[in-house]
Amino acid sequence: MKTENEESPEFEQGRCEGAQVRPHANGGQWQLANVLLPELVDVIFRYASQDKATISACALVSRDWRELALPHLFSDLKFRTRNARPLKHFQDFIDAHPHIARYVRKLELIAVLDAPMDPLRPLDLRTLAAVVTSLAGLRVLYLCEPFFDGTDSALSSLSSIMLPRRLEKLTVDICRDEEDTSTTSITTLIGVLRTFPADSIHLSYFDIACVPPSDPRMAQLIQSSSNSMHVVDLKLDRLDGSCYGLERLGLGHLFDALCHVLKPGYLRSLQCRPYKGSDYGDTTKQLFGKFLHHTAETLQDLALPFLLRLPVRYEEYKPDGWSVICLDECRNLESFTLWLDPPKIHSPPDSPGVHGYHGVPLSMVCIAIMAHLPHTLRVFTLGLCERFDPEHIRLSEVGLDVLDDALSGQRASSLEKVKVVIGSKRDFDQDDWVDMDACSRAVREMMPQCEERGILEVVEEPIVCE
Numbered sequence: 001m002k003t004e005n006e007e008s009p010e011f012e013q014g015r016c017e018g019a020q021v022r023p024h025a026n027g028g029q030w031q032l033a034n035v036l037l038p039e040l041v042d043v044i045f046r047y048a049s050q051d052k053a054t055i056s057a058c059a060l061v062s063r064d065w066r067e068l069a070l071p072h073l074f075s076d077l078k079f080r081t082r083n084a085r086p087l088k089h090f091q092d093f094i095d096a097h098p099h100i101a102r103y104v105r106k107l108e109l110i111a112v113l114d115a116p117m118d119p120l121r122p123l124d125l126r127t128l129a130a131v132v133t134s135l136a137g138l139r140v141l142y143l144c145e146p147f148f149d150g151t152d153s154a155l156s157s158l159s160s161i162m163l164p165r166r167l168e169k170l171t172v173d174i175c176r177d178e179e180d181t182s183t184t185s186i187t188t189l190i191g192v193l194r195t196f197p198a199d200s201i202h203l204s205y206f207d208i209a210c211v212p213p214s215d216p217r218m219a220q221l222i223q224s225s226s227n228s229m230h231v232v233d234l235k236l237d238r239l240d241g242s243c244y245g246l247e248r249l250g251l252g253h254l255f256d257a258l259c260h261v262l263k264p265g266y267l268r269s270l271q272c273r274p275y276k277g278s279d280y281g282d283t284t285k286q287l288f289g290k291f292l293h294h295t296a297e298t299l300q301d302l303a304l305p306f307l308l309r310l311p312v313r314y315e316e317y318k319p320d321g322w323s324v325i326c327l328d329e330c331r332n333l334e335s336f337t338l339w340l341d342p343p344k345i346h347s348p349p350d351s352p353g354v355h356g357y358h359g360v361p362l363s364m365v366c367i368a369i370m371a372h373l374p375h376t377l378r379v380f381t382l383g384l385c386e387r388f389d390p391e392h393i394r395l396s397e398v399g400l401d402v403l404d405d406a407l408s409g410q411r412a413s414s415l416e417k418v419k420v421v422i423g424s425k426r427d428f429d430q431d432d433w434v435d436m437d438a439c440s441r442a443v444r445e446m447m448p449q450c451e452e453r454g455i456l457e458v459v460e461e462p463i464v465c466e
Contacts, residue, residue, distance in 0.1 A: 049075065276307065
């Protein structure tokens with residue numbers, strides 16, 4: 001007796017939608033076996049790529065599913081380096097399992113101490129280079145809290161390391177080259193970036209020790225790495241510069257070094273997120289301007305590394321005060337971001353005197369900077385990096401209404417989107433959460449012209465207490 005499925009046209013054709021249908025012999029009788037198409041199984045594994053337990057269970061279903069599951073199961077590997085388990089152990093594992101190594105696309109190395117008082121062991125960059133070379137399909141390398149060896153001998157040994165290919169992305173998070181600090185010298189940092197070339201570089205959450213260009217090690221490194229790095233996307237997230245005299249020059253010296261080692265004609269995006277406690281001066285602005293002059297030809301996406309706060313500095317509310325950073329040379333710029341530190345209600349009002357101008361809103365600084373932007377600009381983003389709440393912020397000193405008039409003028413007629421990023425503090429104190437609806441209404445009320453044009457967008461960005 002035929003079943004309903006056996007009488008269907010799909011059975012007669014030997015196929016059904018979304019599956020392969022094949023008869024097989026069992027006890028002399030033919031039965032129906034449905035097997036998902038490999039393409040569909042691969043799509044399912046792709047959606048479940050973060051659920052390794054589920055993919056591991058699916059790999060046990062059949063040999064076909066095992067072959068489909070392995071690339072998703074081992075595409076992202078995390079290894080926690082400890083003093084008792086150095087990177088050499090991971091290298092031995094990779095060498096012993098080449099069938100796994102060929103599937104790895106992202107490698108995360110996280111430094112962990114065996115005990116709080118244990119001394120740090122420097123990350124062996126030569127071993128790391130050997131591991132990266134063994135992983136033929138590796139695209140992304142993430143280094144979390146690495147301790148680099150910043151000695152002269154260690155840096156000189158890096159010059160002989162040549163990787164066979166470029167990475168798609170290199171992330172260095174909270175690195176150091178001195179024990180008991182979060183500071184990394186520019187010479188160490190440039191040496192690491194040169195050793196592991198990548199199209200996209202993301203540096204975040206550490207202090208940059210000042211190394212002036214006259215330093216012999218710095219001069220030698222710049223000479224050996226001149227125009228050798230082909231970076232397309234550069235992101236600097238909350239980097240700070242150690243003090244040098246009265247000005248924190250670490251970030252400025254980093255831009256000066258990058259100006260020498262980055263090859264012109266490649267950089268498309270420079271995204272900077274300033275550290276809330278950082279400060280800048282005229283020298284840092286000049287060094288950043290030198291960097292923009294070097295990379296302006298191809299730059300399309302830019303976020304300034306300066307945190308604008310009150311009181312407004314001398315001349316910074318005038319366009320001439322920002323001519324030194326060479327924004328006029330970024331003729332292909334399409335997206336631009338400014339970061340503001342809005343004043344709180346409980347903070348004392350700005351006093352006139354040597355520290356800046358009293359009564360000048362931050363929007364005047366934004367307008368002065370915008371005077372240097374090209375007509376190619378399509379997206380303007382204003383980031384408020386502190387908790388933004390109408391009940392906690394002196395909105396009059398931000399001056400969004402004044403900025404709204406400027407963004408609706410003839411010069412900004414080509415803008416397609418004005419984005420306001422609102423910082424919201426997310427912690428365990430439920431009463432301290434920001435009312436995003438109230439914030440959004442406040443912003444839209446202060447910027448009615450952008451709202452009327454339909455180009456205003458208010459988005460939320462959770463902020464971790466620093």
